[in-house]
Amino acid sequence: MGQLYIHNIDILSGHTIIKDGALVIDNGYISRLLTADDIQEKEKERTIANDVLDGHGQLATPGLINTHTHIAMGLFRNYADDLELMDWLENAIWPTEAKLTDHYVKWGTQLGIAEMLRSGTTCFSDMYFFMDTTAQEVAKTGIRAVLSRGLAGVAPTAETALVENKQLFMDWHGYDHDRIKVMLGPHAPYTCPDEYLKKVIALSHEIGAQIHMHLSETKGEVENVISQTGKTPIAHMNELGLFDMGCLAAHCVHITEEDMDIMAAKGVRVAHNPQSNLKLASGIAPVPEMQDKGIIVGLGTDGSASNNNADMLEEVRLAATLHKARLYNPKAIPASVAWNMGTIDGAKALDYSDLGILQEGFRADIVLYDVSGAHWLPRYNDVASLVYAANSSDANTVIVAGKILMKDRSLLTIDEEKLRSEIIKAQEYFSH
Amino acid sequence: MGQLYIHNIDILSGHTIIKDGALVIDNGYISRLLTADDIQEKEKERTIANDVLDGHGQLATPGLINTHTHIAMGLFRNYADDLELMDWLENAIWPTEAKLTDHYVKWGTQLGIAEMLRSGTTCFSDMYFFMDTTAQEVAKTGIRAVLSRGLAGVAPTAETALVENKQLFMDWHGYDHDRIKVMLGPHAPYTCPDEYLKKVIALSHEIGAQIHMHLSETKGEVENVISQTGKTPIAHMNELGLFDMGCLAAHCVHITEEDMDIMAAKGVRVAHNPQSNLKLASGIAPVPEMQDKGIIVGLGTDGSASNNNADMLEEVRLAATLHKARLYNPKAIPASVAWNMGTIDGAKALDYSDLGILQEGFRADIVLYDVSGAHWLPRYNDVASLVYAANSSDANTVIVAGKILMKDRSLLTIDEEKLRSEIIKAQEYFSH
Numbered sequence: 113m114g115q116l117y118i119h120n121i122d123i124l125s126g127h128t129i130i131k132d133g134a135l136v137i138d139n140g141y142i143s144r145l146l147t148a149d150d151i152q153e154k155e156k157e158r159t160i161a162n163d164v165l166d167g168h169g170q171l172a173t174p175g176l177i178n179t180h181t182h183i184a185m186g187l188f189r190n191y192a193d194d195l196e197l198m199d200w201l202e203n204a205i206w207p208t209e210a211k212l213t214d215h216y217v218k219w220g221t222q223l224g225i226a227e228m229l230r231s232g233t234t235c236f237s238d239m240y241f242f243m244d245t246t247a248q249e250v251a252k253t254g255i256r257a258v259l260s261r262g263l264a265g266v267a268p269t270a271e272t273a274l275v276e277n278k279q280l281f282m283d284w285h286g287y288d289h290d291r292i293k294v295m296l297g298p299h300a301p302y303t304c305p306d307e308y309l310k311k312v313i314a315l316s317h318e319i320g321a322q323i324h325m326h327l328s329e330t331k332g333e334v335e336n337v338i339s340q341t342g343k344t345p346i347a348h349m350n351e352l353g354l355f356d357m358g359c360l361a362a363h364c365v366h367i368t369e370e371d372m373d374i375m376a377a378k379g380v381r382v383a384h385n386p387q388s389n390l391k392l393a394s395g396i397a398p399v400p401e402m403q404d405k406g407i408i409v410g411l412g413t414d415g416s417a418s419n420n421n422a423d424m425l426e427e428v429r430l431a432a433t434l435h436k437a438r439l440y441n442p443k444a445i446p447a448s449v450a451w452n453m454g455t456i457d458g459a460k461a462l463d464y465s466d467l468g469i470l471q472e473g474f475r476a477d478i479v480l481y482d483v484s485g486a487h488w489l490p491r492y493n494d495v496a497s498l499v500y501a502a503n504s505s506d507a508n509t510v511i512v513a514g515k516i517l518m519k520d521r522s523l524l525t526i527d528e529e530k531l532r533s534e535i536i537k538a539q540e541y542f543s544h
Numbered sequence: 545m546g547q548l549y550i551h552n553i554d555i556l557s558g559h560t561i562i563k564d565g566a567l568v569i570d571n572g573y574i575s576r577l578l579t580a581d582d583i584q585e586k587e588k589e590r591t592i593a594n595d596v597l598d599g600h601g602q603l604a605t606p607g608l609i610n611t612h613t614h615i616a617m618g619l620f621r622n623y624a625d626d627l628e629l630m631d632w633l634e635n636a637i638w639p640t641e642a643k644l645t646d647h648y649v650k651w652g653t654q655l656g657i658a659e660m661l662r663s664g665t666t667c668f669s670d671m672y673f674f675m676d677t678t679a680q681e682v683a684k685t686g687i688r689a690v691l692s693r694g695l696a697g698v699a700p701t702a703e704t705a706l707v708e709n710k711q712l713f714m715d716w717h718g719y720d721h722d723r724i725k726v727m728l729g730p731h732a733p734y735t736c737p738d739e740y741l742k743k744v745i746a747l748s749h750e751i752g753a754q755i756h757m758h759l760s761e762t763k764g765e766v767e768n769v770i771s772q773t774g775k776t777p778i779a780h781m782n783e784l785g786l787f788d789m790g791c792l793a794a795h796c797v798h799i800t801e802e803d804m805d806i807m808a809a810k811g812v813r814v815a816h817n818p819q820s821n822l823k824l825a826s827g828i829a830p831v832p833e834m835q836d837k838g839i840i841v842g843l844g845t846d847g848s849a850s851n852n853n854a855d856m857l858e859e860v861r862l863a864a865t866l867h868k869a870r871l872y873n874p875k876a877i878p879a880s881v882a883w884n885m886g887t888i889d890g891a892k893a894l895d896y897s898d899l900g901i902l903q904e905g906f907r908a909d910i911v912l913y914d915v916s917g918a919h920w921l922p923r924y925n926d927v928a929s930l931v932y933a934a935n936s937s938d939a940n941t942v943i944v945a946g947k948i949l950m951k952d953r954s955l956l957t958i959d960e961e962k963l964r965s966e967i968i969k970a971q972e973y974f975s976h
Contacts, residue, residue, distance in 0.1 A: 487855070
């Protein structure tokens with residue numbers, strides 16, 4: 113891979129705008145960040161670069177990081193909405209998922225990747241089935257992903273799923289300089305009995321894998337665990353040892369002060385999915401409260417059957433606004449914090465130490481936003497603009513690990529016509 | 545105005561999709577809605593039309609109706625965020641607004657209209673200053689609007705403002721077949737003493753004008769009115785007679801069961817601004833509860849200094865999702881109801897009886913959405929897609945009162961380059 117040079121561009125580095133800057137990208141990393149004053153350096157870098165991008169009229173930011181989704185569920189977007197969770201699962205989603213094959217997961221994954229790249233997301237954390245197929249799509253399309261095989265401790269697939277997740281880890285963990293990482297994906301306490309979770313935890317120690325799990329999403333499941341064990345799901349999971357190798361916990365809507373203390377002590381990172389939690393009537397997670405305890409909270413879209421899109425900018429906006437009203441506090445989550453949640457905190461939630469911020473030595477996962485729209489005017493504060501005013505379709509060019517995956521709104525690694533025809537066929541298949 | 549014919553298009557009429565339909569538009573109204581079977585009729589209409597639009601790959605819907613904004617406040621977008629309301633008003637907004645002139649309101653209004661047309665909004669209800677200028681921009685750009693001069697009962701402008709609002713009504717109410725209507729705009733109980741409101745109400749009877757007012761937006765103002773009068777703001781306004789000529793009440797976040805009974809009995813219509821209410825930490829209005837009482841609830845963005853954009857699709861999405869979580873009920877506001885709130889209920893809130901739905905005899909305010917994006921696939925349910933998955937930038941062509949104002953993403957009545965340069969100048973002006 114040669115050197116990529118992006119110039120003539122405003123760069124959001126942390127919360128600071130570097131006007132008329134330039135980025136030098138080498139082997140997937142930002143090797144230099146140049147300012148308007150570095151005139152000679154810029155000229156030199158431009159001449160030796162293999163590829164030059166003119167960023168005129170654009171704003172470079174880190175790519176958004178989707179810390180929790182089931183990306184192939186885009187196949188079931190708008191299939192069934194506004195239902196009670198169990199009605200939705202038992203009568204709509206599960207019977208339809210039973211018809212899933214490798215083939216459909218391939219196209220569902222590609223659909224989600226197309227949608228994410230088009231809306232400025234450069235990395236996602238997924239939990240689903242047929243994950244080797246998902247890994248292949250990630251490898252091929254160039255996006256970054258942390259993959260976990262969804263594990264449910266019920267016959268007949270309980271043991272096979274564990275074997276598959278281990279194999280996924282062996283095959284893909286660390287692929288392409290950590291462009292793909294693998295975690296274990298026990299679905300939730302209510303689908304994984306303790307004996308099964310003990311096997312998952314043993315496997316996590318055996319291979320050195322972290323765990324990605326749904327925790328305390330709804331009131332009902334929390335009440336069930338309490339009535340069965342006398343403990344909250346978080347306390348119970350902690351006792352089982354689930355947090356010992358590192359854990360990404362999705363949702364955490366219904367948690368106690370004591371739960372948060374455990375999470376903070378054990379370094380549990382959280383994937384907050386505000387839109388899914390609203391749409392599925394789960395509630396609103398106590399995010400500023402978690403942040404006050406020092407817990408890392410990233411953002412996720414959840415699957416597009418329960419969102420119904422993979423637009424991370426919507427999650428950033430909701431994170432910034434929702435908690436203000438819940439707490440009657442306009443400073444609950446300021447724009448700068450919400451932006452961090454969508455970028456650097458998401459990176460930390462997925463255990464990347466050099467991702468989510470545009471600075472030298474960090475991974476080159478970058479979005480160039482077209483800032484020419486009326487909704488970008490006036491331009492008093494670009495972070496506020498991204499968080500409160502921008503449209504995800506302003507993402508004009510997207511780079512992951514130093515490679516350009518979308519240029520001027522054209523996807524370079526996905527054939528969108530082919531994708532469209534395959535999704536139409538999938539719709540026919542699942543409709544009968 | 546000649547006849548416009550739109551064909552080769554899917555049409556959302558109510559909640560039903562008419563595949564491969566056609567619309568005939570005459571003098572600003574939909575005169576015919578043709579289906580796939582009307583082959584001869586379609587051929588005939590096509591040949592006699594003055595202008596033909598091919599809607600291939602698009603979905604025609606009614607335009608979104610923004611029932612509450614201060615549109616020129618787009619001038620102060622991202623100027624100051626995440627502050628306590630009084631800090632924000634007293635130290636950021638009011639000192640800046642004091643520098644407003646006719647000239648800046650003109651460009652601020654045009655900025656907002658550009659943004660609304662680009663995001664599929666065809667009608668807005670505005671409350672601000674220099675409203676004759678706003679009316680001229682509405683007249684010129686072709687959008688539909690209901691305008692009210694913001695009235696505050698404080699010296700030295702209290703009486704002048706009343707005179708201006710009356711003049712605005714005389715000059716513009718009913719303009720171009722009700723493309724512009726005028727209401728009186730008393731700002732809020734906390735800025736309008738009773739004696740002043742009595743003058744407003746007397747004027748409303750004198751000229752036959754309805755009233756547009758902020759009511760019960762924050763806890764604090766409600767508590768103040770109760771401590772001063774012994775009554776809630778709604779009960780107090782009702783006693784003053786504010787609802788007798790017809791009233792559009794913005795916000796209504798903190799209202800009681802008895803308030804809702806009064807509102808239902810008096811036919812008060814509500815402008816619900818979910819994103820502004822979240823961002824300003826005001827709270828969440830009891831919308832399904834109001835709807836259960838038969839109160840009409842439309843949606844609004846509020847001004848772009850407190851939102852920070854004029855994207856109505858975000859409000860539709862929030863209306864559909866927010867109340868589900870608040871009430872732990874996934875059916876609280878189904879997609880179809882949220883869509884109605886953004887369209888037909890918005891029309892009713894603004895007292896249009898023939899707007900907000902695509903059917904024969906209704907006003908031709910129409911958006912053609914490009915449905916080719918990945919987020920539109922698969923296509924199980926177009927109403928759910930609009931409410932939960934669509935992006936406002938999918939609005940490709942926008943028609944108001946039968947005239948095309950945006951075609952293939954190009955605004956036909958606004959010079960965007962000129963607009964941009966004027967907003968940059970305005971930013972310089974307000975920054976010093």
